[in-house]
């Protein structure tokens with residue numbers, strides 16, 4: 001099926017994010033309100049007020065689910081999980097294994113929420129979405145900002161001693177999230193969605209140069225910003241866990257596999273083995289989403305059986 005978007009509140013499949021040279025240019029997200037501890041923004045951090053809509057397949061949405069688990073906010077913030085396969089109306093809700101229907105708005109499709117929040121909405125219909133039940137609107141649909149809010153605004157109701165944006169590391173964390181975004185997090189999409197050889201080669205070269213760079217950093221310290229897990233690691237993890245199963249084959253990011261990088265591979269297993277993080281990973285949704293929804297990349301929708309990957313195998317990161 002063709003990917004679609006909303007124009008002035010109406011669904012259309014006549015669109016593209018590729019420019020004349022075949023490069024993929026991601027559209028910026030539109031809902032950018034902030035939840036704050038004191039409510040001065042109009043959105044106060046409170047238990048029971050917000051609802052998170054995600055896909056287990058999507059690396060951006062996966063970040064928000066990880067942070068919700070790590071902060072122990074699963075009772076305070078509700079959750080819906082869309083069906084992994086995009087329909088001709090975009091993301092939809094179902095009761096398939098691993099999915100959670102929309103118990104708040106009782107929507108059939110995610111686009112219903114966007115139109116409810118703004119009946120003249122123009123943009124893509126993406127996960128994650130943070131919904132405010134009180135004002136009946138979308139607070140924010142940008143993963144990087146949603147994880148920051150979960151991490152810093154909900155402290156009064158979150159699990160104690162969970163700070164993934166500690167004051168001493170804030171600049172480093174922000175710089176690291178910026179540094180990995182274009183070449184790695186978005187780089188796999190820039191490779192896979194390129195429609196010219198030049199655009200693909202530029203993206204894939206930059207991607208592997210940057211993986212090489214972080215491989216070296218992770219030879220010196222346990223995590224990206226030092227020896228403690230931060231928001232930056234959450235941002236990288238959700239791309240790495242999809243790498244060998246999807247990006248290597250489906251998106252042609254195949255100069256190396258992730259398992260060929262000793263530090264990145266052990267780092268990935270280290271983070272995966274946090275029990276609250278393992279519970280957020282669903283390779284079945286991940287593989288079926290990419291291979292079965294992105295018809296332009298994989299027209300016959302065949303989902304490969306491999307590769308065989310064991311994220312539970314021991315890691316060597318405790319040496320730091």
Ligand SMILES: N[C@@H](CCC(=O)N[C@@H](CS)C(=O)NCC(=O)O)C(=O)O
Pocket residue numbers: 003004029057058059060061090124125126127128141142143144
């Ligand atoms: N910048 C956004 C990107 C979100 C995004 O692109 N989500 C994808 C899934 S991986 C999506 O919902 N795509 C559906 C579409 O574009 O129709 C974020 O980080 O939250």
